[in-house]
Amino acid sequence: xxxxxxxxxxxxxxxxxxxxxxxxxxxxxxxxxxxxxxxxxxxxxxxxxxxxxxxxxxxxxxxxxxxxxxxxxxxxxxxxxxxxxxxxxxxxxxxxxxxxxxxxxxxxxxxxxxxxxxxxxxxxxxxxxxxxxxxxxxxxxxxxxxxxxxxxxxxxxxxxxxxxxxxxxxxxxxxxxxxxxxxxxxxxxxxxxxxxxxxxxxxxxxxxxxxxxxxxxxxxxxxxxxxxxxxxxxxxxxxxxxxxxxxxxxxxxxxxxxxxxxxxxxxxxxxxxxxxxxxxxxxxxxxxxxxxxxxxxxxxxxxxxxxxxxxxxxxxxxxxxxxxxxxxxxxxxxxxxxxxxxxxxxxxxxxxxxxxxxxxxxxxxxxxxxxxxxxxxxxxxxxxxxxxxxxxxxxxxxxxxxxxxxxxxxxxxxxxxxxxxxxxxxxxxxxxxxxxxxxxxxxxxxxxxxxxxxxxxxxxxxxxxxxxxxxxxxxxxxxxxxxxxxxxxxxxxxxxxxxxxxxxxxxxxxxxxxxxxxxxxxxxxxxxxxxxxxxxxxxxxxxxxxxxxxxxxxxxxxxxxxxxxxxxxxxxxxxxxxxxxxxxxxxxxxxxxxxxxxxxxxxxxxxxxxxxxxxxxxxxxxxxxxxxxxxxxxxxxxxxxxxxxxxxxxxxxxxxxxxxxxxxxxxxxxxxxxxxxxxxxxxxxxxxxxxxxxxxxxxxxxxxxxxxxxxxxxxxxxxxxxxxxxxxxxxxxxxxxxxxxxxxxxxxxxxxxxxxxxxxxxxxxxxxxxxxxxxxxxxxxxxxxxxxxxxxxxxx
Numbered sequence: 001x002x003x004x005x006x007x008x009x010x011x012x013x014x015x016x017x018x019x020x021x022x023x024x025x026x027x028x029x030x031x032x033x034x035x036x037x038x039x040x041x042x043x044x045x046x047x048x049x050x051x052x053x054x055x056x057x058x059x060x061x062x063x064x065x066x067x068x069x070x071x072x073x074x075x076x077x078x079x080x081x082x083x084x085x086x087x088x089x090x091x092x093x094x095x096x097x098x099x100x101x102x103x104x105x106x107x108x109x110x111x112x113x114x115x116x117x118x119x120x121x122x123x124x125x126x127x128x129x130x131x132x133x134x135x136x137x138x139x140x141x142x143x144x145x146x147x148x149x150x151x152x153x154x155x156x157x158x159x160x161x162x163x164x165x166x167x168x169x170x171x172x173x174x175x176x177x178x179x180x181x182x183x184x185x186x187x188x189x190x191x192x193x194x195x196x197x198x199x200x201x202x203x204x205x206x207x208x209x210x211x212x213x214x215x216x217x218x219x220x221x222x223x224x225x226x227x228x229x230x231x232x233x234x235x236x237x238x239x240x241x242x243x244x245x246x247x248x249x250x251x252x253x254x255x256x257x258x259x260x261x262x263x264x265x266x267x268x269x270x271x272x273x274x275x276x277x278x279x280x281x282x283x284x285x286x287x288x289x290x291x292x293x294x295x296x297x298x299x300x301x302x303x304x305x306x307x308x309x310x311x312x313x314x315x316x317x318x319x320x321x322x323x324x325x326x327x328x329x330x331x332x333x334x335x336x337x338x339x340x341x342x343x344x345x346x347x348x349x350x351x352x353x354x355x356x357x358x359x360x361x362x363x364x365x366x367x368x369x370x371x372x373x374x375x376x377x378x379x380x381x382x383x384x385x386x387x388x389x390x391x392x393x394x395x396x397x398x399x400x401x402x403x404x405x406x407x408x409x410x411x412x413x414x415x416x417x418x419x420x421x422x423x424x425x426x427x428x429x430x431x432x433x434x435x436x437x438x439x440x441x442x443x444x445x446x447x448x449x450x451x452x453x454x455x456x457x458x459x460x461x462x463x464x465x466x467x468x469x470x471x472x473x474x475x476x477x478x479x480x481x482x483x484x485x486x487x488x489x490x491x492x493x494x495x496x497x498x499x500x501x502x503x504x505x506x507x508x509x510x511x512x513x514x515x516x517x518x519x520x521x522x523x524x525x526x527x528x529x530x531x532x533x534x535x536x537x538x539x540x541x542x543x544x545x546x547x548x549x550x551x552x553x554x555x556x557x558x559x560x561x562x563x564x565x566x567x568x569x570x571x572x573x574x575x576x577x578x579x580x581x582x583x584x585x586x587x588x589x590x591x592x593x594x595x596x597x598x599x600x601x602x603x604x605x606x607x608x609x610x611x612x613x614x615x616x617x618x619x620x621x622x623x624x625x626x627x628x629x630x631x632x633x634x635x636x637x638x639x640x641x642x643x644x645x646x647x648x649x650x651x652x653x654x655x656x657x658x659x660x661x662x663x664x665x666x667x668x669x670x671x672x673x674x675x676x677x678x679x680x681x682x683x684x685x686x687x688x689x690x691x692x693x694x695x696x697x698x699x700x701x702x703x704x705x706x707x708x709x710x711x712x713x714x715x716x717x718x719x720x721x722x723x724x725x726x727x728x729x730x731x732x733x734x735x736x737x738x739x740x741x742x743x744x745x746x747x748x749x750x751x752x753x754x755x756x757x758x759x760x761x762x763x764x765x766x767x768x769x770x771x772x773x774x775x776x777x778x779x780x781x782x783x784x785x786x787x788x789x790x791x792x793x794x795x796x
Contacts, residue, residue, distance in 0.1 A: 117196025131200055132208055135225060138195040139211050141178050143254070144242045146233025147502055148487070149179045152534040153473070154506040155557045183230065190226060197222055214255040232257050236504035237514055240488075244497050249525060253499055256517060280509055285577050288322055288508060289568065293583075294354050294590055295321045296565040301360075301594045302349070303543065306367050310542040314347030317470050317535035318564045319505045320436075321347075321354050323515035325389075327434065327466060327531075328355075330519035332392035335429045338419060339396045342412035343436035344405040346470055348398075351436075356385040356396060361597040365604045405441040409451045410794030416462040417795070421737075428463025428526055436468050439489040439532075440475025450791035452496050455528045459741070459783035460795060463526040466518050467493065471505075472537040477550040490532045498528040505535030508568045536561070637690050639676075645689035646673040646682060648772040657760045665754060681752040688738045689769055692778040695733030735778035738769075741796050745782050755782045 120130050151157055175181060182194045192198040202223040209218035217224075233239065241253040280288065299313040314320060328339055343351065352358040382398040399415065401408030416433040425431055442448055454460040469490060475483045490500045499521065503514045514531055521529045536558055540547035548555040572578045650666040650673075652658050658666075669682050678686065743749075746756040746765075756765050769780040785792045 116193070120196070120199055128206070131197070132206060134196050135206065135208055135220075135222070136211060138182070138197070139225060139229060141182075141195070142229035142233045145177055145179050146229065147238035147240055148177045149183050149230075149234045150238035150502060150504075151234065151236050152238060152502050152504050154504055154534065155536055155554070155561060179234065182226070183234065186226075186230070190222075192222065212258055214259040228258075236507035236510045238502040240490075240494070240500040240502070243494050244499065246497075249499075249527075252524070253521075280512065282577055284512075285509075285572060288512060289572060289578065289583070290586060291322055291325055291354065292318055292508060292565050292568055293586060295350055296563060297587065297590050297594065298350055298353055298360070301591070301598075302363075302367075305364065305598060308544070309367055310544060311349055312345040312347070312542055313539065314350045314470075315538035315563070316558070317347065317472060317505055317533065317537070319508050319511040319535070320468065320470055320533055321350060322508055323468065323511045323531065323533060324351070324355050324434070326512040327468075327515040327519050328387075328394060328396070329389040329392075330516040331432055331523065332389045332394050334519065334523040336432045336519075336523070337393075337395060338431040339394055340399065340412050340416045340419070340431065340433045341396065341436070342399045342401060342408040342434075344401065344408075344438055344441065346438060346472075347436075351398065352383055355387075356383055356398060357387055358383055358385070359597060359604065360594055361601040361604045364598050364601040405438060406445040406447045406451075407790070407794065409435050409447060410454075410791040413451060413454065413460075413462050413465055414795035416465075417460065420462065428461070429523060431462075432522065433462050433465040434468065435465055436470060438475065439469055439471040439473060439480070440478060440483045442467075442469050443484040443486065443489040443492060444475070447790045447794075449492050449495065450786070450788045451795075452493065452498070452528060453786050454788070454791055454795065455496055457786060459781065460785065460792075461526075464522040465528050466522055467498075467528065467530045468515075469530065469532045471532050471534045473534070474537055474547075474551065474554070476541045477547070479551070488532065490530050493528070493530045496528060498530055500530045500532060502532045502534060505533045506564055506567055508564065538563075637695070641690065641693070642686050643673050644774055645686050645693070645772060646670075646678070648774060649685050649689060649768045651768065651771075652757070653766065656757075656766055657762075658757055659760055661751075662754055662757050679752075681748065681754075684753075685755065685769065688740070688780060689772060691736040691738050692769065692772070692780060693774060694735050694776060735776060737778040737781070739781040739783065739796070741781075741783045741792060742785050743787050743792075744784060746784050755780075 117134070121127050178194050182191050184191060190202070192200070192202075200222060203221050205219040205221050205224075207218060208220050208225075209215070212220075212228075215228075220228075239253060239257060241250055244250050244253075295314065295318045299311075299315050299318075302309075302311055303313070328336070331339070341351075349363060353360055353363060382400040384398075385396050387394055387396055397415070399408050399412050401411075412435060413433050416431050419425070419431045420428050423430065437448070451465075455462070455465060471489060473480050480489070488500070488502070490502075493500055501514045501518060503510050505511065511533060518529050518531050521527070536554075537547070538558055539545070569578075569583050573580060573583070647670060650669045652663065652666060672678055672682060740755065745753075747754055755769065756767050758765055767780060767782065770777075
């Protein structure tokens with residue numbers, strides 16, 4: 001990279017001649033050739049690179065690749081340059097390699113932060129073009145890196161504010177991020193030198209409307225651009241989407257965030273609020289206030305009634321409940337009929353009560369009951385409910401999960417896929433998976449990445465999972481800077497090109513808007529997305545824990561910080577949406593309702609089916625458990641049925657070009673069947689085929705009697721002597737779909753299964769078990785999975 005017109009001169013005259021002409025002094029030469037920009041790069045086809053160790057000051061030495069010996073003797077001096085120029089031909093000169101050898105380093109290595117933009121040309125055409133390009137550069141910087149400067153932290157504000165060095169959170173080096181440097185002293189001043197615009201009048205307007213196609217405004221000043229982009233990408237919401245490879249998906253998100261409907265808010269002492277996502281109606285704001293008030297009061301009520309009980313409350317992250325309501329409501333409007341929800345214990349009781357509608361009396365009764373038949377603590381159990389969201393009925397399941405926080409993820413997406421399969425939801429729009437995570441677990445546990453990597457695999461996709469991260473910036477007692485290497489806890493989602501929506505948990509309406517966008521994204525593109533709700537944890541890991549033992553500064557801030565309900569109530573009163581009397585009456589009404597349910601808690605009689613219905617088989621399993629019996633079939637089918645299945649599964653279509661090894665294998669299997677034998681691989685195919693065919697007790701025993709065959713257990717079980725009681729134990733067995741899942745499941749790791757074979761000419765797959773031609777049959781799915789240890793197991 002050579003400055004000025006020297007590139008052309010070097011091509012025409014040769015490198016040595018040009019260098020010799022410039023040898024009036026080392027300083028002048030270095031200023032003109034800018035060697036510090038040439039480190040590690042090839043220059044105009046020269047034979048070697050500029051060494052990476054080159055610095056701004058040093059001595060040039062040249063030598064010819066055709067006469068290394070004569071040149072190398074004097075390589076460290078300046079004189080041989082002139083001598084070489086006199087004696088070298090142009091061809092030799094072009095073969096020279098340029099090196100910079102540091103003798104005395106008088107200045108540090110080049111620092112990109114010290115780079116200054118060239119002055120803006122004064123000619124009208126060049127001036128406008130230069131300013132437009134630099135404005136475009138600034139706009140794209142906001143889109144790419146605005147999330148680093150966003151007002152996401154409800155306790156500390158913006159990430160370009162200087163922190164106490166003992167603070168536990170992990171912020172980027174703000175001097176290294178251009179947007180952070182630009183907004184460092186905002187709104188008092190802007191550091192426009194970052195983008196080379198310091199000499200431009202901030203109020204002068206430029207025709208750059210093409211940069212904001214979703215916005216009606218055409219002419220913009222620098223001040224307009226900064227204010228608009230800051231409100232869009234650096235307010236209480238931020239989005240990471242520029243890593244998406246699909247241009248239409250990027251444009252979709254950009255259009256939503258830049259469509260120019262700003263929600264104006266005043267600056268308060270905690271953070272700038274404001275985004276471009278629109279406003280809520282008065283009715284929606286009142287409804288949001290009621291949900292928020294119920295969420296807040298439930299935690300306080302349970303804390304008063306059961307002060308010595310761990311409940312893992314959601315205090316500090318109350319807006320999560322509003323986000324879940326918004327997400328499910330918007331999903332229902334877009335066609336979602338069922339929601340499969342998985343979460344850890346943080347806020348679980350509040351989700352049960354305020355999202356699933358579980359009676360408070362039932363929760364209070366379970367706090368005091370002594371029945372241990374459930375086998376787990378209450379904040380690990382799930383439930384089932386049918387709720388009405390704006391006239392749409394939604395079947396909702398909360399999966400039970402153990403203390404291993406993220407183990408439930410794959411179970412939930414597997415349940416979602418199963419329901420989509422059985423209701424024939426081929427577009428995957430009717431059943432949706434939602435997973436709630438903690439920030440430390442989301443970045444720390446490998447199963448999160450395993451489950452995400454399943455999301456685009458055809459045999460495992462569910463049409464997109466919405467991940468909601470309750471980011472309270474702590475993991476039990478571990479600070480963020482000790483629990484991960486990345487700035488955001490959500491970086492793992494970039495691996496599958498999921499958009500990441502960050503939102504300040506104190507901005508209630510922003511949480512609602514972002515969760516609506518997440519539901520729209522999922523229903524539009526059928527891909528995963530992440531909602532990162534940045535909040536805090538008002539108490540310790542549980543209510544009996546003392547958090548200031550390990551986070552004294554953070555909890556000093558939290559004790560001074562007003563609750564989310566207080567912030568939102570103050571805002572609505574200031575906007576004259578509600579008045580103080582309305583809020584007081586609503587609060588008293590909710591507390592009276594809670595107290596009434598608490599007084600009648602002993603009248604509540606729990607049923608095991610309420611918990612067991614979280615199983616994907618739902619009420620069917622519950623009914624079986626309540627009745628105390630379970631129908632079953634003893635194993636065994638007629639021998640002829642097994643032979644028919646085996647012979648059909650070993651047939652290869654005539655027009656199918658199978659591999660010779662596959663042909664030999666299928667022929668060996670046919671011979672084994674003729675002799676009444678089977679190896680393990682053949683035996684499992686026979687078992688799969690038997691499941692896929694219908695079973696009728698009358699027909700089966702009739703065939704056995706006519707054919708003289710017997711069941712496989714007939715000789716060893718006294719129960720199979722043909723008694724009437726035995727026959728009544730058998731039930732009609734419908735066709736059963738079979739799914740075989742795991743790495744190398746199609747062929748088998750040891751080349752033994754070959755449940756799917758491939759045409760050697762076209763590479764088209766063929767599954768013999770799906771073509772038995774023995775009457776009505778179910779489907780056989782065999783799925784090669786990712787090389788996953790835990791996710792695929794949980795999924796199935």
